[in-house]
């Protein structure tokens with residue numbers, strides 16, 4: 001099938017590349033010329049495991065092209081995906097200007113034949129009908145200006161995306177379910193045909209599993225499913241963080257508690273990892289957008305508001321813990337292990353690291369950071385905040401630090417030479433913001449270990465450099 005994907009970010013590029021991998025003819029459109037030039041040269045503007053490899057193969061096979069020419073993409077595609085960003089506005093609602101611009105652009109370029117326009121972006125509930133209106137208006141404007149009568153026909157489908165950054169390619173080929181919202185059976189059938197190789201697990205890790213369940217529903221329900229899924233997951237994390245904060249006070253260990261409750265199949269063990277809060281480009285904005293929609297319809301979504309406020313507090317919990325151990329932070333040097341909002345991504349949008357950098361700088365601390373994606377400075381199209389000193393290695397990070405905070409659970413942070421890091425620090429204190437490290441191993445390496453909702457280990461006194469040196473002598 002001929003496909004056009006408009007917007008080549010984490011969702012659009014992965015969608016376009018994976019559909020090309022399954023054999024469709026895909027043109028990806030982006031209005032960022034620099035990104036398009038990079039992609040045309042076979043390079044991905046984002047880091048996502050496995051993406052570059054299949055992108056290059058699909059390009060070599062002639063299944064995948066990149067352009068900034070929306071008209072060419074619209075003419076090519078039988079299915080047109082809208083996958084542009086919907087970032088948050090200060091009010092909490094989503095900024096839909098990019099979706100609007102693309103919908104208008106599609107309408108301006110529609111000529112003849114039938115197209116399925118797919119809302120892949122996470123859009124406010126009701127956007128399916130709104131997009132249809134914008135496209136119709138653009139077609140009418142086009143017809144008023146033209147002497148040739150046009151016979152463009154289209155339907156709008158909502159097809160929310162559930163991939164996670166860091167495992168986006170895997171998630172695309174191994175989805176838990178697909179959601180298709182719309183009122184046109186013809187359009188829904190076309191979407192099922194498009195996704196047939198994925199539904200039948202041709203590219204899945206386990207091809208013997210039953211087909212991927214497809215939830216076919218109306219536009220508004222599909223749009224609401226996307227927000228409800230993210231809101232539930234974010235609330236689940238806020239819940240375990242709340243339990244962690246109680247554990248901190250009563251001396252229990254939240255990692256044990258999470259295991260104990262997660263084995264109950266009604267609760268489930270996923271998304272029970274307590275830490276310094278949820279971030280990223282979607283949970284914060286999508287929960288805020290759902291709260292805003294509820295407010296618009298006269299309903300105050302108290303549970304969701306509580307999940308958000310618990311998370312805001314959690315995101316600066318590491319500062320409270322640093323103050324408890326170090327006292328005054330002014331003049332101290334704090335190292336951040338990790339900047340991205342989760343491992344295996346270069347994405348720093350709304351990462352908890354940003355809150356820590358802002359607050360620590362405000363309190364007069366010097367902030368250094370090491371992140372594998374930012375070891376050589378700012379990465380691709382992302383920029384690290386100016387206040388933070390980026391270091392090229394974990395050793396450089398540890399040099400003369402008064403404490404380090406593990407912000408991101410990158411696999412390689414499990415395997416660092418922590419004894420070597422402790423030797424470089426003024427005080428070998430580690431705040432494990434993801435409960436990712438083994439407390440006993442940290443103490444053996446010379447650290448005073450502080451987790452989130454689990455007992456601290458070691459002693460802050462013996463973690464000071466002079467005492468460590470005396471002990472070593």
Ligand code: NAD
Nearest residue numbers: 007008009010011030031032084085086098121122161165
């Ligand atoms: P992104 O910011 O990474 O990418 C958006 C892309 O759209 C950019 O490359 C930008 O240049 C391009 N763009 C903007 N306006 C354009 C226009 N008029 N024409 C062509 N291209 C244009 O965004 P993202 O993270 O991929 O998210 C896209 C949507 O998918 C959002 O609504 C988001 O909520 C949703 N979503 C994201 C994820 C995720 O993991 N990032 C997962 C599920 C859903």
Ligand code: UGA
Nearest residue numbers: 161162163164165271272273275277278279280282341342
């Ligand atoms: C999330 C959802 O998991 C995807 O299904 C969805 O498609 C996507 O948002 C989206 O709409 O953009 P993502 O933001 O990539 O995916 O990452 P997650 O793995 O969900 O993690 C989000 C945040 O929650 C991270 O900051 C992570 O550290 C935190 N988290 C996650 C926890 O603190 N504890 C957990 O147990 C799990």
